[in-house]
Amino acid sequence: MRPVARSAIATGLVLLVSQSGAAAGADQGAQLAATCASCHRLDGGGTGIPSIIRLGEERLTNALLAYRASESPNHIMHAIALSLSDEEIASVARYVAAQGK
Amino acid sequence: MKFWTRREFGRLTGAALLTALNQPKARGQAKARVVVIGGGIGGATVARYLAVSATAIEVTLVEPRQSYTTCFFSNLYLAGLRPFKSLSHGYEALAKQYGITVIHESAEAIHPAAKTVALNNGSKLSYDRLVVAPGIAFRDRALRGYDEAAMEIMPHAWNAGPQTSLLRQQLESMEDGGLFVIVVPPNPFRCPPAPYERASLIASYFQRSKPKAKILILDSKDSFNAQDLFQDAWNRHYPGMIEWLPAQFTGGVTAIDAKTRSVITEGATFKAAVANVIPAQMAGRLVQQAGLANQSGWCPVDPVTFESALQPGVHLVGDAIIGGDMPKSAFCANSQAKACAFAIAADLTGSARFPAHLFNTCYTYLAPDDAFSNAISFKPVDGKLKSVISFVSKVEESSEVRRQAARAAEGWYDAFTHDVFG
Numbered sequence: 001m002r003p004v005a006r007s008a009i010a011t012g013l014v015l016l017v018s019q020s021g022a023a024a025g026a027d028q029g030a031q032l033a034a035t036c037a038s039c040h041r042l043d044g045g046g047t048g049i050p051s052i053i054r055l056g057e058e059r060l061t062n063a064l065l066a067y068r069a070s071e072s073p074n075h076i077m078h079a080i081a082l083s084l085s086d087e088e089i090a091s092v093a094r095y096v097a098a099q100g101k
Numbered sequence: 102m103k104f105w106t107r108r109e110f111g112r113l114t115g116a117a118l119l120t121a122l123n124q125p126k127a128r129g130q131a132k133a134r135v136v137v138i139g140g141g142i143g144g145a146t147v148a149r150y151l152a153v154s155a156t157a158i159e160v161t162l163v164e165p166r167q168s169y170t171t172c173f174f175s176n177l178y179l180a181g182l183r184p185f186k187s188l189s190h191g192y193e194a195l196a197k198q199y200g201i202t203v204i205h206e207s208a209e210a211i212h213p214a215a216k217t218v219a220l221n222n223g224s225k226l227s228y229d230r231l232v233v234a235p236g237i238a239f240r241d242r243a244l245r246g247y248d249e250a251a252m253e254i255m256p257h258a259w260n261a262g263p264q265t266s267l268l269r270q271q272l273e274s275m276e277d278g279g280l281f282v283i284v285v286p287p288n289p290f291r292c293p294p295a296p297y298e299r300a301s302l303i304a305s306y307f308q309r310s311k312p313k314a315k316i317l318i319l320d321s322k323d324s325f326n327a328q329d330l331f332q333d334a335w336n337r338h339y340p341g342m343i344e345w346l347p348a349q350f351t352g353g354v355t356a357i358d359a360k361t362r363s364v365i366t367e368g369a370t371f372k373a374a375v376a377n378v379i380p381a382q383m384a385g386r387l388v389q390q391a392g393l394a395n396q397s398g399w400c401p402v403d404p405v406t407f408e409s410a411l412q413p414g415v416h417l418v419g420d421a422i423i424g425g426d427m428p429k430s431a432f433c434a435n436s437q438a439k440a441c442a443f444a445i446a447a448d449l450t451g452s453a454r455f456p457a458h459l460f461n462t463c464y465t466y467l468a469p470d471d472a473f474s475n476a477i478s479f480k481p482v483d484g485k486l487k488s489v490i491s492f493v494s495k496v497e498e499s500s501e502v503r504r505q506a507a508r509a510a511e512g513w514y515d516a517f518t519h520d521v522f523g
Protein backbone atom coordinates (compact mmCIF):
# COMPACT_ATOMS: atom_id res chain seq x y z
CA MET A 1 0.00 0.00 0.00
CA ARG A 2 1.31 3.46 -0.84
CA PRO A 3 1.72 5.94 1.99
CA VAL A 4 -0.88 8.38 0.59
CA ALA A 5 -3.63 5.79 0.48
CA ARG A 6 -2.73 4.54 3.92
CA SER A 7 -3.06 7.96 5.49
CA ALA A 8 -6.39 8.58 3.74
CA ILE A 9 -7.78 5.38 5.18
CA ALA A 10 -6.37 6.21 8.57
CA THR A 11 -8.12 9.61 8.57
CA GLY A 12 -11.37 8.00 7.62
CA LEU A 13 -11.11 5.44 10.38
CA VAL A 14 -10.24 7.97 13.05
CA LEU A 15 -13.31 9.99 12.10
CA LEU A 16 -15.41 6.87 11.97
CA VAL A 17 -14.37 5.82 15.43
CA SER A 18 -14.96 9.19 17.03
CA GLN A 19 -18.28 9.76 15.29
CA SER A 20 -19.60 6.31 15.91
CA GLY A 21 -18.52 6.76 19.51
CA ALA A 22 -20.94 9.66 19.86
CA ALA A 23 -23.73 8.00 17.90
CA ALA A 24 -23.15 4.77 19.77
CA GLY A 25 -23.69 6.45 23.13
CA ALA A 26 -27.11 7.66 22.02
CA ASP A 27 -27.95 4.25 20.59
CA GLN A 28 -26.99 2.46 23.74
CA GLY A 29 -29.19 4.82 25.77
CA ALA A 30 -32.08 4.18 23.38
CA GLN A 31 -31.63 0.42 23.55
CA LEU A 32 -31.47 0.43 27.33
CA ALA A 33 -34.47 2.79 27.57
CA ALA A 34 -36.44 0.18 25.63
CA THR A 35 -36.27 -1.83 28.85
CA CYS A 36 -37.72 1.09 30.87
CA ALA A 37 -40.56 1.35 28.34
CA SER A 38 -41.90 -2.10 29.32
CA CYS A 39 -43.27 -0.50 32.52
CA HIS A 40 -42.81 3.29 32.28
CA ARG A 41 -44.53 5.23 29.53
CA LEU A 42 -41.90 7.42 27.90
CA ASP A 43 -44.47 9.83 26.46
CA GLY A 44 -45.30 11.38 29.83
CA GLY A 45 -48.65 9.59 30.24
CA GLY A 46 -49.53 6.74 32.54
CA THR A 47 -50.63 6.09 36.10
CA GLY A 48 -49.66 3.68 38.86
CA ILE A 49 -46.02 3.54 37.79
CA PRO A 50 -44.05 6.78 38.20
CA SER A 51 -43.19 8.77 35.10
CA ILE A 52 -39.43 9.06 34.65
CA ILE A 53 -38.92 11.37 31.69
CA ARG A 54 -38.99 14.66 33.59
CA LEU A 55 -36.71 13.73 36.47
CA GLY A 56 -33.56 15.02 34.82
CA GLU A 57 -30.31 13.18 34.20
CA GLU A 58 -28.80 13.61 37.65
CA ARG A 59 -31.84 12.46 39.64
CA LEU A 60 -32.29 9.49 37.33
CA THR A 61 -28.67 8.50 37.74
CA ASN A 62 -28.86 8.82 41.51
CA ALA A 63 -32.13 6.90 41.66
CA LEU A 64 -30.65 4.03 39.65
CA LEU A 65 -27.54 3.96 41.83
CA ALA A 66 -29.72 3.87 44.97
CA TYR A 67 -31.91 1.09 43.54
CA ARG A 68 -28.79 -0.86 42.65
CA ALA A 69 -27.51 -0.56 46.23
CA SER A 70 -30.59 -1.88 48.00
CA GLU A 71 -33.46 -4.34 47.56
CA SER A 72 -35.71 -1.96 49.51
CA PRO A 73 -37.92 -0.11 48.62
CA ASN A 74 -38.44 -1.82 45.24
CA HIS A 75 -37.12 -5.26 44.30
CA ILE A 76 -38.08 -4.85 40.66
CA MET A 77 -35.94 -1.74 40.22
CA HIS A 78 -33.23 -3.43 42.29
CA ALA A 79 -33.07 -6.34 39.85
CA ILE A 80 -33.02 -3.98 36.85
CA ALA A 81 -30.36 -1.67 38.32
CA LEU A 82 -28.17 -4.59 39.40
CA SER A 83 -27.88 -5.64 35.77
CA LEU A 84 -26.56 -2.19 34.71
CA SER A 85 -22.94 -1.04 34.74
CA ASP A 86 -22.05 2.56 35.70
CA GLU A 87 -21.61 3.40 32.04
CA GLU A 88 -25.00 1.92 31.17
CA ILE A 89 -26.67 3.87 33.97
CA ALA A 90 -25.11 7.06 32.64
CA SER A 91 -26.22 6.45 29.07
CA VAL A 92 -29.78 5.40 29.90
CA ALA A 93 -30.20 8.39 32.28
CA ARG A 94 -28.94 10.75 29.57
CA TYR A 95 -31.30 9.29 26.98
CA VAL A 96 -34.40 9.17 29.19
CA ALA A 97 -33.81 12.71 30.50
CA ALA A 98 -33.57 13.93 26.90
CA GLN A 99 -37.05 12.50 26.19
CA GLY A 100 -38.52 14.89 28.77
CA LYS A 101 -37.09 18.01 27.12
CA MET B 102 -22.86 -5.97 -1.31
CA LYS B 103 -20.56 -3.45 -2.89
CA PHE B 104 -16.81 -3.82 -2.48
CA TRP B 105 -14.95 -0.57 -2.02
CA THR B 106 -11.95 0.10 -4.18
CA ARG B 107 -9.10 1.52 -2.21
CA ARG B 108 -9.47 4.91 -3.93
CA GLU B 109 -13.18 5.24 -3.22
CA PHE B 110 -12.64 4.23 0.38
CA GLY B 111 -9.87 6.79 0.78
CA ARG B 112 -12.09 9.58 -0.54
CA LEU B 113 -14.83 8.92 2.00
CA THR B 114 -14.36 10.51 5.34
CA GLY B 115 -16.25 11.12 8.51
CA ALA B 116 -19.98 11.40 8.27
CA ALA B 117 -20.03 10.24 4.67
CA LEU B 118 -18.24 7.08 5.64
CA LEU B 119 -20.54 6.48 8.57
CA THR B 120 -23.64 6.98 6.46
CA ALA B 121 -22.26 4.67 3.82
CA LEU B 122 -21.65 1.97 6.39
CA ASN B 123 -25.11 2.41 7.88
CA GLN B 124 -26.84 1.64 4.60
CA PRO B 125 -28.53 -1.71 4.27
CA LYS B 126 -26.02 -4.31 3.15
CA ALA B 127 -28.07 -4.97 0.06
CA ARG B 128 -26.82 -1.72 -1.49
CA GLY B 129 -28.33 -0.51 -4.67
CA GLN B 130 -31.49 -2.50 -3.99
CA ALA B 131 -34.61 -1.34 -2.21
CA LYS B 132 -34.67 -1.25 1.60
CA ALA B 133 -34.00 -4.45 3.49
CA ARG B 134 -37.23 -6.33 4.12
CA VAL B 135 -38.18 -7.91 7.41
CA VAL B 136 -41.37 -9.94 7.62
CA VAL B 137 -42.78 -10.63 11.08
CA ILE B 138 -45.31 -13.46 11.44
CA GLY B 139 -47.65 -13.13 14.42
CA GLY B 140 -48.92 -9.80 15.77
CA GLY B 141 -49.02 -10.93 19.39
CA ILE B 142 -46.76 -9.59 22.13
CA GLY B 143 -43.47 -10.84 20.67
CA GLY B 144 -44.20 -10.09 17.01
CA ALA B 145 -45.76 -6.65 17.50
CA THR B 146 -42.81 -5.59 19.69
CA VAL B 147 -40.21 -6.73 17.12
CA ALA B 148 -42.08 -4.89 14.37
CA ARG B 149 -42.39 -1.67 16.34
CA TYR B 150 -38.76 -1.60 17.53
CA LEU B 151 -37.44 -2.39 14.06
CA ALA B 152 -39.55 0.41 12.64
CA VAL B 153 -38.30 2.95 15.18
CA SER B 154 -34.67 1.99 15.25
CA ALA B 155 -33.94 1.46 11.57
CA THR B 156 -35.51 3.61 8.86
CA ALA B 157 -33.56 1.61 6.30
CA ILE B 158 -35.72 -1.44 6.99
CA GLU B 159 -39.18 -2.09 5.60
CA VAL B 160 -41.31 -3.98 8.11
CA THR B 161 -44.32 -6.14 7.29
CA LEU B 162 -46.43 -7.70 10.04
CA VAL B 163 -48.64 -10.70 9.25
CA GLU B 164 -51.47 -11.32 11.71
CA PRO B 165 -54.87 -12.85 10.89
CA ARG B 166 -56.86 -11.03 13.56
CA GLN B 167 -58.00 -7.40 13.40
CA SER B 168 -57.27 -6.89 17.08
CA TYR B 169 -55.31 -8.64 19.80
CA THR B 170 -56.81 -9.70 23.14
CA THR B 171 -54.31 -9.90 25.97
CA CYS B 172 -54.14 -13.04 28.10
CA PHE B 173 -52.60 -10.94 30.84
CA PHE B 174 -55.37 -9.29 32.86
CA SER B 175 -57.90 -11.74 31.36
CA ASN B 176 -58.16 -13.33 34.82
CA LEU B 177 -59.46 -9.97 36.09
CA TYR B 178 -62.12 -10.09 33.35
CA LEU B 179 -63.04 -13.66 34.36
CA ALA B 180 -63.56 -12.38 37.92
CA GLY B 181 -65.85 -9.58 36.70
CA LEU B 182 -63.27 -6.90 37.54
CA ARG B 183 -62.53 -5.59 34.05
CA PRO B 184 -64.55 -5.26 30.84
CA PHE B 185 -63.59 -7.55 27.96
CA LYS B 186 -63.08 -4.53 25.68
CA SER B 187 -60.25 -3.25 27.89
CA LEU B 188 -58.17 -6.30 26.88
CA SER B 189 -58.36 -5.53 23.18
CA HIS B 190 -55.70 -3.70 21.15
CA GLY B 191 -55.76 -2.79 17.45
CA TYR B 192 -52.95 -2.41 14.93
CA GLU B 193 -53.78 1.12 13.71
CA ALA B 194 -50.92 2.84 15.54
CA LEU B 195 -48.36 0.31 14.27
CA ALA B 196 -49.56 0.92 10.72
CA LYS B 197 -50.11 4.70 10.80
CA GLN B 198 -47.57 6.01 13.30
CA TYR B 199 -44.77 3.55 12.63
CA GLY B 200 -45.28 2.88 8.93
CA ILE B 201 -45.49 -0.89 9.37
CA THR B 202 -47.35 -2.74 6.64
CA VAL B 203 -49.91 -4.84 8.50
CA ILE B 204 -51.42 -7.72 6.54
CA HIS B 205 -54.41 -9.42 8.14
CA GLU B 206 -53.86 -12.92 6.80
CA SER B 207 -52.37 -16.01 8.29
CA ALA B 208 -49.04 -17.44 7.16
CA GLU B 209 -49.44 -20.94 5.72
CA ALA B 210 -45.88 -21.96 4.97
CA ILE B 211 -42.31 -20.74 5.25
CA HIS B 212 -39.71 -21.51 2.58
CA PRO B 213 -36.36 -20.64 4.19
CA ALA B 214 -34.30 -21.57 1.12
CA ALA B 215 -36.29 -19.25 -1.16
CA LYS B 216 -36.77 -16.72 1.67
CA THR B 217 -40.49 -16.51 1.11
CA VAL B 218 -43.64 -16.85 3.15
CA ALA B 219 -46.89 -18.12 1.65
CA LEU B 220 -50.08 -16.54 2.97
CA ASN B 221 -53.48 -18.18 3.07
CA ASN B 222 -54.88 -15.73 0.48
CA GLY B 223 -52.46 -17.25 -2.03
CA SER B 224 -49.96 -14.37 -2.05
CA LYS B 225 -46.28 -14.65 -1.30
CA LEU B 226 -43.93 -12.36 0.65
CA SER B 227 -40.17 -12.21 0.16
CA TYR B 228 -37.89 -11.33 3.01
CA ASP B 229 -34.27 -10.64 3.89
CA ARG B 230 -34.98 -11.64 7.48
CA LEU B 231 -38.00 -13.40 8.91
CA VAL B 232 -39.24 -13.22 12.50
CA VAL B 233 -41.73 -15.84 13.66
CA ALA B 234 -43.73 -15.35 16.87
CA PRO B 235 -46.80 -17.59 16.64
CA GLY B 236 -47.28 -18.24 20.38
CA ILE B 237 -48.52 -21.64 21.49
CA ALA B 238 -50.57 -24.51 20.10
CA PHE B 239 -52.17 -27.33 22.07
CA ARG B 240 -50.72 -30.80 21.75
CA ASP B 241 -52.98 -33.25 19.96
CA ARG B 242 -54.32 -36.13 22.00
CA ALA B 243 -52.54 -34.94 25.16
CA LEU B 244 -55.76 -35.55 27.10
CA ARG B 245 -58.13 -38.28 25.93
CA GLY B 246 -61.52 -36.81 25.08
CA TYR B 247 -60.37 -33.19 24.94
CA ASP B 248 -60.94 -32.20 21.32
CA GLU B 249 -62.24 -29.02 19.64
CA ALA B 250 -65.84 -29.88 20.49
CA ALA B 251 -64.92 -30.48 24.14
CA MET B 252 -63.20 -27.06 24.24
CA GLU B 253 -66.58 -25.45 23.58
CA ILE B 254 -67.96 -27.16 26.69
CA MET B 255 -64.91 -27.06 28.96
CA PRO B 256 -62.94 -24.03 27.70
CA HIS B 257 -59.17 -23.64 28.00
CA ALA B 258 -59.26 -19.81 27.83
CA TRP B 259 -55.47 -19.98 27.34
CA ASN B 260 -55.54 -17.98 24.11
CA ALA B 261 -57.58 -14.93 25.02
CA GLY B 262 -60.70 -14.26 22.94
CA PRO B 263 -63.98 -16.12 22.54
CA GLN B 264 -62.72 -18.89 24.84
CA THR B 265 -62.29 -16.35 27.62
CA SER B 266 -65.80 -14.92 27.25
CA LEU B 267 -67.20 -18.46 27.12
CA LEU B 268 -65.60 -19.30 30.45
CA ARG B 269 -66.90 -16.04 31.96
CA GLN B 270 -70.46 -16.82 30.81
CA GLN B 271 -70.26 -20.28 32.35
CA LEU B 272 -68.98 -18.90 35.65
CA GLU B 273 -71.75 -16.31 35.71
CA SER B 274 -74.48 -18.84 35.12
CA MET B 275 -73.07 -21.41 37.53
CA GLU B 276 -75.21 -22.07 40.60
CA ASP B 277 -73.97 -21.16 44.05
CA GLY B 278 -72.44 -24.28 45.57
CA GLY B 279 -71.12 -25.52 42.20
CA LEU B 280 -67.65 -27.01 41.72
CA PHE B 281 -65.24 -25.17 39.40
CA VAL B 282 -62.36 -27.38 38.26
CA ILE B 283 -59.08 -26.10 36.76
CA VAL B 284 -56.80 -28.61 35.04
CA VAL B 285 -53.16 -27.46 35.00
CA PRO B 286 -50.85 -28.85 32.28
CA PRO B 287 -47.29 -30.17 32.61
CA ASN B 288 -44.30 -27.84 32.13
CA PRO B 289 -43.41 -25.98 30.05
CA PHE B 290 -46.54 -23.93 29.44
CA ARG B 291 -47.59 -20.32 28.87
CA CYS B 292 -47.38 -18.22 32.05
CA PRO B 293 -46.59 -20.60 34.94
CA PRO B 294 -48.35 -18.58 37.72
CA ALA B 295 -51.50 -17.84 35.66
CA PRO B 296 -53.60 -20.95 36.58
CA TYR B 297 -53.16 -20.14 40.27
CA GLU B 298 -53.84 -16.43 39.71
CA ARG B 299 -57.01 -17.51 37.89
CA ALA B 300 -58.08 -19.64 40.85
CA SER B 301 -57.40 -16.71 43.22
CA LEU B 302 -59.36 -14.11 41.27
CA ILE B 303 -62.28 -16.42 40.52
CA ALA B 304 -62.39 -17.22 44.26
CA SER B 305 -62.77 -13.48 44.89
CA TYR B 306 -65.69 -13.46 42.43
CA PHE B 307 -67.29 -16.49 44.09
CA GLN B 308 -66.87 -14.89 47.49
CA ARG B 309 -68.86 -11.88 46.27
CA SER B 310 -71.49 -13.74 44.23
CA LYS B 311 -71.53 -17.47 45.02
CA PRO B 312 -70.03 -17.93 48.47
CA LYS B 313 -70.80 -21.67 48.67
CA ALA B 314 -68.92 -22.49 45.44
CA LYS B 315 -65.67 -24.47 45.54
CA ILE B 316 -62.57 -24.49 43.34
CA LEU B 317 -60.55 -27.64 42.70
CA ILE B 318 -57.16 -27.42 40.99
CA LEU B 319 -56.02 -30.70 39.44
CA ASP B 320 -52.33 -30.30 38.74
CA SER B 321 -49.98 -32.29 36.51
CA LYS B 322 -47.16 -31.28 38.82
CA ASP B 323 -46.33 -31.73 42.49
CA SER B 324 -45.42 -28.13 43.22
CA PHE B 325 -45.70 -24.76 41.56
CA ASN B 326 -44.06 -21.35 41.36
CA ALA B 327 -44.56 -19.01 44.32
CA GLN B 328 -46.61 -21.73 46.01
CA ASP B 329 -46.04 -20.22 49.48
CA LEU B 330 -47.40 -16.84 48.38
CA PHE B 331 -50.50 -18.38 46.80
CA GLN B 332 -51.30 -20.77 49.63
CA ASP B 333 -50.83 -18.04 52.23
CA ALA B 334 -53.25 -15.80 50.28
CA TRP B 335 -55.82 -18.62 49.80
CA ASN B 336 -55.88 -19.19 53.57
CA ARG B 337 -56.21 -15.48 54.30
CA HIS B 338 -58.71 -14.47 51.64
CA TYR B 339 -60.72 -17.60 50.81
CA PRO B 340 -60.44 -20.11 53.66
CA GLY B 341 -61.76 -23.53 52.62
CA MET B 342 -62.69 -22.47 49.08
CA ILE B 343 -59.69 -23.57 46.99
CA GLU B 344 -58.30 -27.10 47.02
CA TRP B 345 -55.11 -27.94 45.13
CA LEU B 346 -54.36 -31.57 44.32
CA PRO B 347 -50.84 -32.36 43.07
CA ALA B 348 -50.27 -35.18 40.58
CA GLN B 349 -48.84 -37.41 43.31
CA PHE B 350 -52.29 -37.49 44.99
CA THR B 351 -54.41 -38.07 41.89
CA GLY B 352 -52.01 -39.91 39.59
CA GLY B 353 -52.56 -37.06 37.12
CA VAL B 354 -55.42 -36.17 34.79
CA THR B 355 -55.79 -38.80 32.09
CA ALA B 356 -59.04 -37.99 30.29
CA ILE B 357 -61.95 -35.61 29.87
CA ASP B 358 -65.60 -36.54 29.47
CA ALA B 359 -67.26 -33.49 27.97
CA LYS B 360 -70.76 -35.07 28.01
CA THR B 361 -70.79 -35.19 31.79
CA ARG B 362 -68.31 -32.30 32.26
CA SER B 363 -66.02 -34.65 34.13
CA VAL B 364 -62.29 -34.74 34.62
CA ILE B 365 -60.86 -38.23 35.01
CA THR B 366 -57.68 -38.90 36.96
CA GLU B 367 -55.83 -42.13 37.62
CA GLY B 368 -57.76 -42.63 40.86
CA ALA B 369 -61.07 -40.73 40.64
CA THR B 370 -63.56 -38.87 38.45
CA PHE B 371 -64.46 -35.27 39.31
CA LYS B 372 -67.75 -33.96 37.98
CA ALA B 373 -67.60 -30.19 37.51
CA ALA B 374 -70.26 -27.50 37.24
CA VAL B 375 -67.73 -25.49 35.23
CA ALA B 376 -64.34 -26.76 34.09
CA ASN B 377 -61.34 -24.91 32.71
CA VAL B 378 -59.10 -27.45 31.01
CA ILE B 379 -55.67 -26.09 30.11
CA PRO B 380 -54.04 -28.62 27.78
CA ALA B 381 -50.35 -29.43 27.30
CA GLN B 382 -48.64 -27.07 24.87
CA MET B 383 -46.06 -26.69 22.13
CA ALA B 384 -44.96 -23.94 19.76
CA GLY B 385 -47.59 -22.65 17.27
CA ARG B 386 -48.43 -24.99 14.37
CA LEU B 387 -46.63 -23.02 11.65
CA VAL B 388 -43.17 -23.65 13.10
CA GLN B 389 -43.77 -27.38 13.36
CA GLN B 390 -44.26 -27.53 9.57
CA ALA B 391 -41.41 -25.13 8.82
CA GLY B 392 -38.74 -27.22 10.54
CA LEU B 393 -38.14 -24.58 13.20
CA ALA B 394 -39.06 -26.78 16.17
CA ASN B 395 -37.07 -29.73 17.47
CA GLN B 396 -38.45 -32.96 18.93
CA SER B 397 -39.56 -31.16 22.08
CA GLY B 398 -42.13 -29.24 20.01
CA TRP B 399 -40.40 -25.92 20.84
CA CYS B 400 -37.86 -23.86 18.87
CA PRO B 401 -34.15 -23.74 19.70
CA VAL B 402 -32.62 -20.27 19.19
CA ASP B 403 -29.40 -18.36 19.63
CA PRO B 404 -29.74 -16.60 23.02
CA VAL B 405 -28.19 -13.34 21.75
CA THR B 406 -29.83 -12.78 18.35
CA PHE B 407 -32.84 -15.13 18.70
CA GLU B 408 -31.96 -16.58 15.29
CA SER B 409 -33.19 -20.13 14.82
CA ALA B 410 -30.63 -22.84 15.54
CA LEU B 411 -32.24 -24.86 12.72
CA GLN B 412 -32.89 -22.36 9.89
CA PRO B 413 -30.55 -19.42 9.27
CA GLY B 414 -32.18 -16.06 8.50
CA VAL B 415 -35.24 -16.89 10.60
CA HIS B 416 -35.58 -15.47 14.12
CA LEU B 417 -38.09 -16.52 16.78
CA VAL B 418 -39.28 -14.87 19.99
CA GLY B 419 -41.93 -15.42 22.63
CA ASP B 420 -43.68 -18.51 23.89
CA ALA B 421 -42.59 -20.60 20.89
CA ILE B 422 -38.89 -20.70 21.79
CA ILE B 423 -36.87 -22.84 24.15
CA GLY B 424 -36.13 -19.96 26.49
CA GLY B 425 -33.90 -21.71 29.01
CA ASP B 426 -34.69 -20.08 32.35
CA MET B 427 -36.94 -17.47 30.70
CA PRO B 428 -40.58 -18.36 31.38
CA LYS B 429 -43.25 -18.11 28.67
CA SER B 430 -44.56 -14.68 29.58
CA ALA B 431 -45.58 -11.55 27.74
CA PHE B 432 -42.82 -9.65 29.52
CA CYS B 433 -40.18 -12.12 28.32
CA ALA B 434 -41.61 -12.09 24.78
CA ASN B 435 -41.34 -8.28 24.75
CA SER B 436 -37.82 -8.32 26.19
CA GLN B 437 -36.61 -10.95 23.70
CA ALA B 438 -38.29 -9.03 20.88
CA LYS B 439 -36.27 -5.89 21.60
CA ALA B 440 -32.98 -7.82 21.70
CA CYS B 441 -33.96 -9.54 18.45
CA ALA B 442 -34.96 -6.26 16.72
CA PHE B 443 -31.66 -4.58 17.68
CA ALA B 444 -29.68 -7.63 16.50
CA ILE B 445 -31.48 -7.67 13.14
CA ALA B 446 -31.01 -3.90 12.74
CA ALA B 447 -27.29 -4.32 13.45
CA ASP B 448 -26.99 -7.12 10.88
CA LEU B 449 -28.91 -5.34 8.14
CA THR B 450 -27.80 -1.74 8.63
CA GLY B 451 -24.52 -2.01 10.49
CA SER B 452 -25.90 -0.15 13.53
CA ALA B 453 -23.97 -0.60 16.78
CA ARG B 454 -24.39 -3.69 18.94
CA PHE B 455 -24.62 -3.55 22.71
CA PRO B 456 -25.09 -6.34 25.22
CA ALA B 457 -28.81 -7.06 25.48
CA HIS B 458 -30.66 -6.87 28.77
CA LEU B 459 -33.31 -9.52 29.22
CA PHE B 460 -35.86 -9.41 32.01
CA ASN B 461 -39.06 -10.84 33.32
CA THR B 462 -41.19 -8.74 35.61
CA CYS B 463 -44.55 -10.02 36.62
CA TYR B 464 -47.40 -8.75 38.79
CA THR B 465 -49.68 -11.54 39.96
CA TYR B 466 -53.05 -10.95 41.62
CA LEU B 467 -53.98 -12.91 44.73
CA ALA B 468 -57.09 -10.78 45.30
CA PRO B 469 -58.32 -7.55 43.68
CA ASP B 470 -56.21 -5.45 46.10
CA ASP B 471 -53.44 -7.93 46.82
CA ALA B 472 -50.76 -8.53 44.20
CA PHE B 473 -47.20 -9.77 44.39
CA SER B 474 -44.38 -9.15 41.98
CA ASN B 475 -41.17 -10.72 40.84
CA ALA B 476 -38.24 -9.59 38.75
CA ILE B 477 -35.59 -11.74 37.11
CA SER B 478 -32.73 -10.81 34.84
CA PHE B 479 -31.21 -13.25 32.36
CA LYS B 480 -27.92 -13.62 30.50
CA PRO B 481 -26.73 -15.99 27.81
CA VAL B 482 -24.38 -18.50 29.44
CA ASP B 483 -22.93 -21.35 27.33
CA GLY B 484 -25.58 -20.89 24.67
CA LYS B 485 -28.49 -20.94 27.14
CA LEU B 486 -30.55 -18.21 28.78
CA LYS B 487 -29.77 -18.36 32.48
CA SER B 488 -31.41 -16.47 35.29
CA VAL B 489 -28.73 -14.42 37.05
CA ILE B 490 -30.66 -12.13 39.41
CA SER B 491 -34.05 -12.92 40.91
CA PHE B 492 -36.31 -11.26 43.48
CA VAL B 493 -39.85 -12.04 44.53
CA SER B 494 -42.31 -10.62 47.08
CA LYS B 495 -42.36 -12.20 50.51
CA VAL B 496 -45.20 -13.88 52.39
CA GLU B 497 -44.90 -11.53 55.38
CA GLU B 498 -45.27 -8.28 53.37
CA SER B 499 -47.80 -5.74 54.65
CA SER B 500 -51.20 -5.42 53.01
CA GLU B 501 -50.27 -1.84 52.06
CA VAL B 502 -47.29 -3.08 50.03
CA ARG B 503 -49.59 -5.57 48.30
CA ARG B 504 -52.18 -2.89 47.60
CA GLN B 505 -49.49 -0.74 46.00
CA ALA B 506 -48.40 -3.68 43.85
CA ALA B 507 -52.00 -4.13 42.65
CA ARG B 508 -52.07 -0.44 41.68
CA ALA B 509 -48.66 -0.64 40.01
CA ALA B 510 -49.95 -3.61 37.99
CA GLU B 511 -52.62 -1.39 36.43
CA GLY B 512 -49.94 1.12 35.45
CA TRP B 513 -47.82 -1.69 34.03
CA TYR B 514 -50.69 -2.88 31.81
CA ASP B 515 -51.14 0.60 30.39
CA ALA B 516 -47.43 1.25 29.75
CA PHE B 517 -46.74 -2.28 28.49
CA THR B 518 -49.55 -2.37 25.94
CA HIS B 519 -48.39 1.06 24.71
CA ASP B 520 -44.89 -0.31 24.34
CA VAL B 521 -46.14 -3.24 22.27
CA PHE B 522 -48.92 -1.73 20.15
CA GLY B 523 -47.90 1.95 20.13
Ligand SMILES: Cc1cc2nc3c(=O)[nH]c(=O)nc-3n(C[C@H](O)[C@H](O)[C@H](O)COP(=O)(O)OP(=O)(O)OC[C@H]3O[C@@H](n4cnc5c(N)ncnc54)[C@H](O)[C@@H]3O)c2cc1C
Pocket residue numbers: 138139140141142143144163164165166169171172173174175176206207208209234235236237258259260291292295299385387418419420421429430431432433434462463464
Ligand atom coordinates in the same frame (compact mmCIF):
# COMPACT_ATOMS: atom_id res chain seq x y z
C1 LIG C 1 -54.40 -16.36 31.83
C2 LIG C 1 -53.07 -15.82 31.40
C3 LIG C 1 -52.49 -14.77 32.11
C4 LIG C 1 -51.26 -14.27 31.73
N1 LIG C 1 -50.71 -13.24 32.45
C5 LIG C 1 -49.50 -12.75 32.12
C6 LIG C 1 -48.91 -11.69 32.87
O1 LIG C 1 -49.49 -11.18 33.85
N2 LIG C 1 -47.70 -11.23 32.50
C7 LIG C 1 -47.02 -11.76 31.45
O2 LIG C 1 -45.92 -11.29 31.16
N3 LIG C 1 -47.56 -12.77 30.70
C8 LIG C 1 -48.77 -13.27 31.01
N4 LIG C 1 -49.32 -14.29 30.25
C9 LIG C 1 -48.53 -14.89 29.14
C10 LIG C 1 -48.60 -14.12 27.83
O3 LIG C 1 -49.91 -13.91 27.42
C11 LIG C 1 -47.85 -14.87 26.74
O4 LIG C 1 -46.62 -15.32 27.24
C12 LIG C 1 -47.59 -13.97 25.53
O5 LIG C 1 -48.80 -13.65 24.91
C13 LIG C 1 -46.64 -14.62 24.53
O6 LIG C 1 -46.45 -13.80 23.41
P1 LIG C 1 -46.22 -14.45 21.96
O7 LIG C 1 -45.97 -13.29 21.05
O8 LIG C 1 -45.26 -15.54 22.03
O9 LIG C 1 -47.62 -15.13 21.61
P2 LIG C 1 -49.05 -14.46 21.42
O10 LIG C 1 -49.16 -13.22 22.20
O11 LIG C 1 -50.05 -15.54 21.63
O12 LIG C 1 -49.09 -14.04 19.89
C14 LIG C 1 -49.07 -14.96 18.85
C15 LIG C 1 -49.74 -14.31 17.63
O13 LIG C 1 -49.41 -15.03 16.47
C16 LIG C 1 -50.53 -15.10 15.64
N5 LIG C 1 -50.34 -16.26 14.77
C17 LIG C 1 -50.30 -17.58 15.11
N6 LIG C 1 -50.10 -18.34 14.01
C18 LIG C 1 -50.00 -17.49 12.96
C19 LIG C 1 -49.80 -17.68 11.56
N7 LIG C 1 -49.68 -18.89 11.01
N8 LIG C 1 -49.75 -16.58 10.77
C20 LIG C 1 -49.88 -15.32 11.31
N9 LIG C 1 -50.07 -15.11 12.62
C21 LIG C 1 -50.13 -16.17 13.43
C22 LIG C 1 -51.71 -15.22 16.60
O14 LIG C 1 -52.91 -14.81 16.01
C23 LIG C 1 -51.27 -14.29 17.74
O15 LIG C 1 -51.74 -12.97 17.58
C24 LIG C 1 -50.57 -14.82 30.62
C25 LIG C 1 -51.15 -15.86 29.91
C26 LIG C 1 -52.38 -16.38 30.30
C27 LIG C 1 -52.98 -17.49 29.51
